[in-house]
Amino acid sequence: MTSSEIAVPDSSPDEECYHCGLPVPPQTRHFVAIDGVERRMCCVGCEAVARSIVDNGLSDYYRHRDAMPEPQKEALPAELQELGLFDHPDFQKSFVEPVGEHEREASLILEGITCAACVWLNEQHVSRQPGVSLVDINYATRRARVRWDERRTRLSDILAAIQAIGYRAYPYDAERSEQIAQRERRSMLWRVFVAGFGMMQVMMYAFPAYLAGDGDLTPDIELLMRWASLVLTLPVVLYSAAPFFRRALRDVRLRRLGMDVPVALGVGSAFVASVWATLTARGEVYFDSVTMFVFFLLCGRYLEMVARQKAVRGVEELGKVLPAFAERLSRWPSLTGERVPVSQLVVGDILRVRPGEVVPADGVVIDGLSDANEALLTGESLPVPKSVGSEVTGGSINISSPLAIRVEQTGDSTRLAAIRRLMERAASEKPEIARQSDKVAVVFIIALLVLASITGVVWYFVDPSRALWVFVSVLVVACPCALSLATPVALTVATDTLARMGVLVTRGHAIETLANANHFVFDKTGTLTLGRLTLEETLPLADLDVRQLGAIAGALEQSSEHPVARALRRSSDDAELPVARNLESETGQGVTGTVNGESYWLGRPDFVAGNLGCDLPSKFEDLSGRGGTIVALGGRGRWLGLFRLADVPRPEAGQLAAKLAAEGIRTSVLSGDAPSVASSIAARLGLNDAHGGMTPQGKRDFIAALQRDPSAVVAMVGDGVNDAPVLAQAHVSVAMGGGTELARNQGDIVLLSENLAGLGRGVDLARRTLKVIRQNLWWSFAYNFTSVPLAMAGLVTPWMAGIGMAGSSLLVVLNALRLQGYRRVS
Numbered sequence: 083m084t085s086s087e088i089a090v091p092d093s094s095p096d097e098e099c100y101h102c103g104l105p106v107p108p109q110t111r112h113f114v115a116i117d118g119v120e121r122r123m124c125c126v127g128c129e130a131v132a133r134s135i136v137d138n139g140l141s142d143y144y145r146h147r148d149a150m151p152e153p154q155k156e157a158l159p160a161e162l163q164e165l166g167l168f169d170h171p172d173f174q175k176s177f178v179e180p181v182g183e184h185e186r187e188a189s190l191i192l193e194g195i196t197c198a199a200c201v202w203l204n205e206q207h208v209s210r211q212p213g214v215s216l217v218d219i220n221y222a223t224r225r226a227r228v229r230w231d232e233r234r235t236r237l238s239d240i241l242a243a244i245q246a247i248g249y250r251a252y253p254y255d256a257e258r259s260e261q262i263a264q265r266e267r268r269s270m271l272w273r274v275f276v277a278g279f280g281m282m283q284v285m286m287y288a289f290p291a292y293l294a295g296d297g298d299l300t301p302d303i304e305l306l307m308r309w310a311s312l313v314l315t316l317p318v319v320l321y322s323a324a325p326f327f328r329r330a331l332r333d334v335r336l337r338r339l340g341m342d343v344p345v346a347l348g349v350g351s352a353f354v355a356s357v358w359a360t361l362t363a364r365g366e367v368y369f370d371s372v373t374m375f376v377f378f379l380l381c382g383r384y385l386e387m388v389a390r391q392k393a394v395r396g397v398e399e400l401g402k403v404l405p406a407f408a409e410r411l412s413r414w415p416s417l418t419g420e421r422v423p424v425s426q427l428v429v430g431d432i433l434r435v436r437p438g439e440v441v442p443a444d445g446v447v448i449d450g451l452s453d454a455n456e457a458l459l460t461g462e463s464l465p466v467p468k469s470v471g472s473e474v475t476g477g478s479i480n481i482s483s484p485l486a487i488r489v490e491q492t493g494d495s496t497r498l499a500a501i502r503r504l505m506e507r508a509a510s511e512k513p514e515i516a517r518q519s520d521k522v523a524v525v526f527i528i529a530l531l532v533l534a535s536i537t538g539v540v541w542y543f544v545d546p547s548r549a550l551w552v553f554v555s556v557l558v559v560a561c562p563c564a565l566s567l568a569t570p571v572a573l574t575v576a577t578d579t580l581a582r583m584g585v586l587v588t589r590g591h592a593i594e595t596l597a598n599a600n601h602f603v604f605d606k607t608g609t610l611t612l613g614r615l616t617l618e619e620t621l622p623l624a625d626l627d628v629r630q631l632g633a634i635a636g637a638l639e640q641s642s643e644h645p646v647a648r649a650l651r652r653s654s655d656d657a658e659l660p661v662a663r664n665l666e667s668e669t670g671q672g673v674t675g676t677v678n679g680e681s682y683w684l685g686r687p688d689f690v691a692g693n694l695g696c697d698l699p700s701k702f703e704d705l706s707g708r709g710g711t712i713v714a715l716g717g718r719g720r721w722l723g724l725f726r727l728a729d730v731p732r733p734e735a736g737q738l739a740a741k742l743a744a745e746g747i748r749t750s751v752l753s754g755d756a757p758s759v760a761s762s763i764a765a766r767l768g769l770n771d772a773h774g775g776m777t778p779q780g781k782r783d784f785i786a787a788l789q790r791d792p793s794a795v796v797a798m799v800g801d802g803v804n805d806a807p808v809l810a811q812a813h814v815s816v817a818m819g820g821g822t823e824l825a826r827n828q829g830d831i832v833l834l835s836e837n838l839a840g841l842g843r844g845v846d847l848a849r850r851t852l853k854v855i856r857q858n859l860w861w862s863f864a865y866n867f868t869s870v871p872l873a874m875a876g877l878v879t880p881w882m883a884g885i886g887m888a889g890s891s892l893l894v895v896l897n898a899l900r901l902q903g904y905r906r907v908s
Contacts, residue, residue, distance in 0.1 A: 099124035100144075101132045101248075116141055131248040135203065138210060140247075143203040169236050177253040178237070185215065187229040188237060192219065193250040204249060211235060211243050226251065270387060274380045277322040281373035283314045288370040301363070308360045311369035319353050323376045344530055348557035349376060355550050368551055371879060375558055378885050385895055408442040409434045411486070415449070424492075431489040435480045443476045444491035452483040526866075530557065537874045548876055555873040559866075559883035568858030572898040576851040579901050584835035585844040586819065592830040595814035597848035598795045601788060602742055605781075605800035605808075606753035606763055609818055610838075611729035613801075615645050617653035618710055619726040623699055624718075631723040635715055637662040638675045638684045646713060649727050672713075682717035687724070690714040699724065709762025728759075731767060734839040739767045741842050752781045752808070781808040789813070799841065800829075816841060851901060858894045865890045 097106045100114075100121035112123035114132040123129040135143055178188045195201060201219045204226070208217045213234030218227045228240060244251045287307040323346075330346035352368040359365035409419040411432045419434055424442045427433075432448070435441055441454070453465035456478040465481055468474060474487055538553030577587045587593060604610050620628045632650070637659045639647035665675040672685015674693070683693045691698055694716045702724065706712050710728035714721070742749055749769040753760040757774030764772035773784065785808055788796050798812035809815035809829055817829025818836045833840050869886055872878050878886070 097122060099128055101128040116144060128248075131246065134246045135207075138207055138247075140203055140206055143200075147200065169238050181229060184231050184233050185229055186232050186237070187216070187227060188253070190226040190228060190251045190253065192226050192244070193252070195219075195249070200249070203247060204244060207247050208240060208243060211240060214240065266387065267384075270380070270384045273322040273325075274377065274384055277318050277373060277377040277380050280314050280318040280322070281370075281377045284311045284369050284373045287311045287314075305360075305363055308367050308369075311367065312357060312360050315353065315356075315369040315373055318373045318376050319349065322380060323349055326379075344527060344534070344557045345379065347531075348554045351550065352554045366547060366551070368554070371551070371554070374885070375883065375887075378889075379887065381892075383891075385892055405440050405442050409436075414486070427489055427492050429489055429492065433487050433489060435474075435485045435487060437480055437482055437484065439480055441474050441476050441478050441480060441487070443489045445474055445476075445487035445489045447472045447474060447485050448488050449486035450484055452485050453481040455479040455481055533870070533874075541876070545876075551879065552873065552876050555876075555878045555883045556870060559869045559873045559878055559886050568862055568894050569855050571895055572851055572854045572858060572901065575898045575901045576847060580844055580847060583843055583847070584833065584837065584840045585847075586832040586834055587830070588832060589830035592814055593848045593851055595795060596797060596816075596831065596845060597852045599747070599797035599814060599845070600793070600795050601748045601750070602797045602799060603750045603752060603785060603788070603808075603812070604769070605798075606751055606755060606760060607729060608801035609799055610735045610751065610763060610767065611731050614730055615649040615711065615727045616730050617649055617725060618728045619705070619708070620653075621701060621705055621724040621726070623701070623721040623723050626722055631715060631725075633659055634677055634682060634717075634722075635684055635713075635725065637677050638665065638673050638682060641665065642667065642673070646711065646727060650713070650725065680717055682715060682722075684715050685713065687712055687714040690716040690721075694719065694721065696721070707758065709759045728762070731763060732838055734837060736767045738838045738842045739769050743768060743770075750784075752776050752784060778807050782811045784808075785811045799838075847901065854897055854901060858897055861893065861897075862890065 098104065099106055100116070101123055104124050106122055106124045110124065112126060112129040113120045114123060114129055114136060115121070116132065116136055121132070123132060135141065177190070178186050181187045192204065195204075205217045205219055208214055208228065211230075213231040214228065215231065216227065216229035219225070230237070230240060241251050287310050290307070326342045326346045326349065329342040334343070349372055352372050355365070356367040356369050356372065359367050405424060407421050408424050408427060410422045410427070411417065411419045411434055414432045417434070427443050433442065433445070437452070447468050447470055449470065451469050452467075454468050454474060456466055456475060466478075468480075468485060473490075474485070476491075534553055534556040537556050538549050541549035541552045573590075573593060576593055580587055580593075607613050617632075620631055622628060622631060626634075632653050635650045636653070639650050640659060640662065642648075660677050662675045662677050665673060667673045668685070668689070671689040672683060674681070674683050676682070683690045687698055687702060691714075699721045702712065702714075705724055705726055708726065710726045713725040713727060715723045715725070739749060749771075751760050751764045751769050751772040753763075753772070753774050754776055755774055757772070760772040760774035764770075776784070785796055785798060788794050789811075795814075796812050797814045797816060798809055799816040799818075800809055801818045809817060814831065815829045816831045816833060819832040819834040831844065865886070869878065869883075873883060
């Protein structure tokens with residue numbers, strides 16, 4: 083028998099829709115069987131949505147939810163009625179990314195999410211659709227990642243499935259995400275306003291009772307004031323405090339204890355007792371305490387929400403930074419352009435970026451000379467010079483002169499998109515220290531409920547008139563809100579601050595582990611060094627001076643793109659190079675040529691020695707002992723000179739090494755180069771030890787050997803490209819965030835600016851974050867262990883307890899927000 087065939091009475095005027103909570107219109111007959119009970123619906127839309135939820139085996143949603151969904155009349159805006167538009171390839175360019183031959187991944191934003199149960203419902207429902215392999219929804223940002231096999235389903239089918247259970251999905255838009263956050267703030271502000279207004283009015287009626295002596299107030303006047311206070315307290319309890327009761331009921335149904343349980347129990351018991359005292363005209367009323375407590379608690383929660391949204395906004399700012407339109411040049415070098423949506427850009431397009439405009443996509447400068455502000459992406463405030471051949475990143479700002487750029491990456495392939503994905507990954511993970519805090523809070527709540535109950539019973543026998551408000555005071559004053567906030571708020575603020583410094587945290591545990599790291603291991607090439615050879619030393623062996631040797635070497639290498647050739651050419655930029663003829667190169671060995679009628683050989687020392695027919699020069703061993711790559715030059719039947727080339731250390735590498743050494747942190751270098759090269763760079767920078775000739779597996783084994791010491795916390799710093807095994811092995815890994823490789827980075831932390839000084843600042847901020855967390859935890863425990871005995875002794879009234887609890891939570895949030903000022907003073 084279907085629900086429509088079941089005989090049921092007409093709805094009462096006060097009956098609410100079981101799905102959306104709106105009043106059920108008279109004479110409407112829409113029912114859905116949920117958990118064996120016929121539930122009434124207000125309209126066909128709610129009936130269809132509820133039936134879809136039940137038919138898909140997702141009835142648990144109704145037991146888990148702590149807020150009603152939005153009305154179905156807003157189910158889908160008119161502009162999105164044609165879901166087939168989402169399947170158009172051009173429309174998908176801005177928010178769909180290929181992740182395999184047939185797999186696609188979309189970045190969406192969900193509307194209608196009101197509680198954690200909504201997230202659960204959507205994840206469960208969408209994951210059951212054919213072809214869907216991944217559904218990941220972030221409750222804080224309402225962002226969703228959906229991955230599907232395009233051979234088995236279409237994006238429009240997935241969006242229709244989401245619509246079928248009463249929610250709305252759009253291509254991710256940072257502006258829409260901000261609108262949702264604004265609605266949350268507006269809703270909370272209204273609750274705060276109602277609670278504050280009610281508190282002020284109730285205090286007006288309570289104040290005379292506090293001042294009046296015995297017999298000053300007649301019974302009828304006192305009863306009138308009680309009834310007026312009850313009327314004014316009702317909207318505070320039923321509207322402002324409603325979220326506390328909903329979440330507490332959800333926790334009870336799920337057989338778990340959250341921090342809203344003692345809050346709801348305290349508010350509810352005080353309010354019920356006050357209502358009973360008003361109805362019977364006997365006993366004390368606590369309407370003033372109830373309204374004050376709700377007001378102060380909501381103020382603390384509002385400030386907490388603002389701080390959370392402010393910290394999360396770092397991800398949203400990255401989503402807003404790209405412009406909506408770009409100026410595309412019809413052909414180059416013609417300067418005739420057209421305004422086109424950024425979503426229509428393709429690789430190879432030529433764009434003109436005027437001064438003050440935001441670069442719309444990753445590309446290469448093909449004309450112009452200017453500077454770019456990349457502060458939002460790398461944390462570096464100084465402008466970066468840009469000239470022909472320079473790479474530019476989408477989201478940076480062109481400062482001084484027009485640039486023509488050729489698009490190299492668009493959409494989700496850009497560096498900006500990769501940064502945003504890594505930030506979202508970090509936000510979705512809960513670190514161990516936060517999980518431990520949650521466990522402690524649960525134990526604390528259980529102890530609190532037991533302690534408050536015992537206290538209430540004892541006071542009932544000591545002084546029954548004070549038993550209730552002492553019970554409420556103990557519940558309220560010791561509610562572990564500050565304890566629950568101590569860790570997550572600090573970590574969230576620190577993650578945002580680090581990102582603005584160019585240190586991108588991509589894993590939840592990274593901050594805690596980085597702060598405790600006591601052994602830093604560095605890759606050499608591309609990490610401690612720039613990955614670019616330069617000429618360090620020239621040793622003449624005949625009658626030619628350094629300048630002449632450089633000119634001959636530069637002439638022989640002027641047509642080669644080998645790193646050694648480029649280094650030798652750079653060293654002779656100021657000299658007028660002679661013409662080299664009859665050039666012949668031997669791969670991996672060297673080059674032969676004629677300069678001014680003389681034959682010369684340039685390359686590996688054994689290659690030159692073989693052509694000269696003589697042994698290596700006596701000074702070769704001494705020069706090679708200083709590290710680097712040795713290049714020899716011979717001609718006229720003799721040795722002419724030796725060149726020592728070395729990779730250039732990063733200017734800030736020595737500063738970081740000195741900082742770590744001063745703090746007693748051990749440092750090591752791992753390199754695939756010769757041991758002498760690795761030892762040379764370690765000695766130059768002041769690192770503890772060096773290990774050369776190592777394979778990726780050898781590096782991993784080295785880290786594993788260090789980790790056999792239980793006290794060791796190893797941080798590995800590498801380039802993130804060929805160091806994946808060793809980065810994964812370390813307790814915490816730091817990757818240089820260069821170029822397009824960022825999307826494949828294995829690092830728990832990414833240095834966006836590739837500046838090692840940022841790592842030093844990151845270590846300092848990570849330690850400061852743990853210090854703030856410890857301060858918050860100590861304050862939370864000290865507050866509770868001080869206030870609870872006072873409340874048990876009857877020295878704290880409920881309104882005082884409300885101020886104390888809200889104040890302790892606010893203090894924890896404000897202390898965490900101090901981390902935002904670290905970048906300004908560092």
